[in-house]
Amino acid sequence: MKHLFISFVIPSYNEEGNILTMMKALKDTMTPSGLRYEVLFVDDGSDDKTMDEIRGALIDYPEVEYVSFTRNFGKEAAILAGLQYAKGDAVILMDADLQHPPELIPQLIRGYEEGYDQVIAKRNRAGDSPIRSLLSRAYYWGVNKTIDVELHDGEGDFRLLSRRAVDSLLQLSEGNRFSKGLYSWIGLEQRTISYENVTRQHGETKWSFKQLLNYAVDGVVSFNTKPLRLCF
């Protein structure tokens, strides 16, 4: 197991001020483990200094790799590119804004070593606005009544995926991807770890209300034919 190689995939859109902090946090967490790792930043067409910071990190950290998009394609596209380029035996998906606590990484890796293909970090909704929490709860309730896969509130992209899980996801040729559904769709052995929600420390959320709404609709239409049947 000491030969285990971990890839971190980090979609990054206008994350100026976060890249070096994130990289340092990953190094501080990974060094004691003695495991080999790469950190793959996917710059999603940022128009601030994100790319400069990634290039700066390349100088100090040999583990850094990057993919850079010509424009903003959205987080789903960034995750897909990251999974395609990642070379690890296991991939850990994390946001660039430190809302996904690096302290959980050892637990994610332990889950993998114990044989799980997906080790999912599940957040609670501490610090979210009451309206957003309520809308989310209503959405998950409704969506789980409608679609063919099960989604869980608080479970997002922060997770470890084994090579088997990554290859399964890459085999799905969806164009407009809704990863939350795809993770559930591929199944495989899963373990969930809960954590206390962390609010963003630097910069702002990239999701407008309209984008969130579109994403919510993607969730409903991607995994069942009921809306289409209803139209008929």
Ligand code: UDP
């Ligand atoms: N992100 C991205 N492309 C986008 C929007 C977001 O790569 O078009 C990245 C962003 O840089 C961050 C992660 O996706 O690393 C989550 O975004 P954000 O923090 O804005 O979402 P929230 O935490 O508010 O759900």
Ligand code: MG
């Ligand atoms: Mg965030």
